[in-house]
Amino acid sequence: MGKYSPLRSYLLSQDKERIPMSFNDIERLIGEKLPASKQYPAWWSNNPSNNPMTKEWLAAGFQTESVNIAGGNLVFRRVRVISGEVGGFGESAQSEIGGVASRHPIFGCMKGTLTIIPDVDLTEPADPDWGKVYED
Template identity: 50%
Template sequence: MSKYDPLGAYLRHQNRTHIPMTFRELERILGLKLPHSKVHRAWWSNNASNNVMTSQWLDAGYETESVDIAAEKLIFKKINDNDLKREGEGQPNLSEPGGSLRHPIFGSMKGTVTVMPDVDLTEPMVFEWGEKLYNE
């Protein structure tokens, strides 16, 4: 059982397509304070592997449509079942516990880019080729 289960239960009982909510209202539903990471936009993303709370709203059939971190409010939007499917399956079964909803394109580019072992992606780039091209 997750400490974020109350959010999933709340959203499952909603019949609205858009649910505006403040962070304070969300904390009241959860019965606990949101973590400090609530100030980061990525924490509110609809990536199912992002955090446990994200899985709750996705499994309940909602996604975050609009998050205003400064004003501490957001809107949950009902997911269109026709646009999503479970990984490796057909249409999503929203009543199935534990499954994560994903857009069909999620992971489609997996394995298409290979970084050679001796390449350091953090090393600054040298633009000598560009200087030669533009200075000639």
């Protein structure tokens, strides 16, 4: 059990979509002070290779948003889990933690939104004479 595991346990026990917390709340929860790097926005990013605490909130199915460094607070937002992946634009926390390679969550998001008219050859050049420039 890591020093940030209580944060994961706490987030897993919540049933709300958004959990507002102050940095002091997190420090009370884990039982020690956060590192000095808490003053940098990158510390609170959702990149799973960022720091050990990031992996805890991602593993609990949350991402950070509305991080206010000056005010010392943030909001953890629950993210949708799709086949073992945490939804969002960052890398999958589950694949980082579990070592399982998988597709990015945005893969296929536009499926079914485009219809190609029958008898249209998408490989055909738009300008049939385009190659004549090089033949001279």
